[in-house]
Amino acid sequence: MRLHDLHVPSSFWVPLFCVVALGLAPGCICSQSNAVTLTPDLVVAGSPELLHVQAAPDSKLEGDWLGHKVQFFPAHDGRDWFALTGVDVEAPTGPSVLRVVVRSDKGALELSRTIEIHPAHYRTGSLTVPPKFVEPDPDDLKRIQAESQLKAKVFAASVSVPLWAGSFRAPVNAQPTDSFGTRRTFNGKLASIHKGMDFRAPTGTPVRAGNSGMVVLARPLYYEGNCVVIDHGLGIFTISMHLSRIDVKESQLVAEGERLGLSGATGRVTGPHLHWAVRWQDAYLDPAKMLRLNLDSVIGAAR
Ligand SMILES: [Zn+2]
Known part of the structure; x- marks a missing residue:
């Protein structure tokens, strides 16, 4: 069963995913809009992964995952940012840290998620x-x-x-x-x-x-x-x-x-x-x- 099958409001999960870093007032101002989402949400070795985050058009996004630099690009609306990434077929399974930092004139917001990499069953x-x-x-x-x-x-x-x-x-x-x-x-x-x-x-x-x-x-x-x-x-x-x-x-x-x-x-x-x-x-x-x-x-x- 996956998280989205539980029919729990998605906002319930958000505090699990976010870490507020430098430049922000104390307390979590995170909302669903600044969580990083992955598609597909079940991550297996060999899977492509589309990352999505919402950020102001003048933001600068940086990230890294599994030793790779993650490069985001803005969609036409300027607020939806995407990165097309993936997990190598030989990547070790288990937890990995996906680090994403959004920088804007309001400061830096670090969005980190622990991503579980599941084994794929190849022949x-x-x-x-x-x-x-x-x-x-x-x-x-x-x-x-x-x-x-x-x-x-x-x-x-x-x-x-x-x-x-x-x-x-x-x-x-x-x-x-x-x-x-x-x-x-x-x-x-x-x-x-x-x-x-x-x-x-x-x-x-x-x-x-x-x-x-x-x-x-x-x-x-x-x-x-x-x-x-x-x-x-x-x-x-x-x-x-x-x-x-x-x-x-x-x-x-x-x-x-x-x-x-x-x-x-x-x-x-x-x-x-x-x-x-x-x-x-x-x-x-x-x-x-x-x-x-x-x-x-x-x-x-x-x-
Ligand atoms: Zn071949």
Whole structure:
């Protein structure tokens, strides 16, 4: 049972969530309007989380959670502030502290919440791939290291405003599989966690942008095959792998639904499919949960 199922007036819970800090008169002036809310409210490893807080338009908001900087942006009304964040699939479960500070000419208000991270129940599996993907030769290792540095650079930078608008949509018209978070062995040796969602797309199926953003990587990579990364702003990225053809260029702005290329079977695969991943900073989030997150009423004022 969740809190909201108890039908207790929401104002009852508010004093639990707020801490009044510097610059305010003694006593709690907190109301529901300055509590931080999370959607979805049940937080599990691998879940995207939309944070919301109300604050005056000229406020400055800062926050951190699980070692990540949380960047808020104002909605059109200027009073509703949002941050699209998430919990990495491998994040430790248990309590975590979400810290948010609202600064305005009235002073600083610290809103802190203890967020319980619940375990997600992911599966295990084994795959067989060509040996070069399990024990790469020295030349391949050099390539893999260079690509690893390139990817680190790409993911370290993100546009400072939200480029996405509204909910994310599936990148391909094909059946998804429920394999995010699966612990896998390759050829009985290499263990890794599957950090994306696979769609059963035959080679040549159009792959589209899940939301608007900027293409920040569009090239062949050793494991990912032909790969396209879109920066949606404020640390949110989507990644499409194993394409047979890339139709966009790096630095290109794309609209939601715009074709990025065609699906295929390049890189470390067992057959044709689209691997689609969602990242917030360095955290991998469950794409199925991102697709279910209703963002239609949330559009950044910076657009
Ligand atoms: Zn995959």
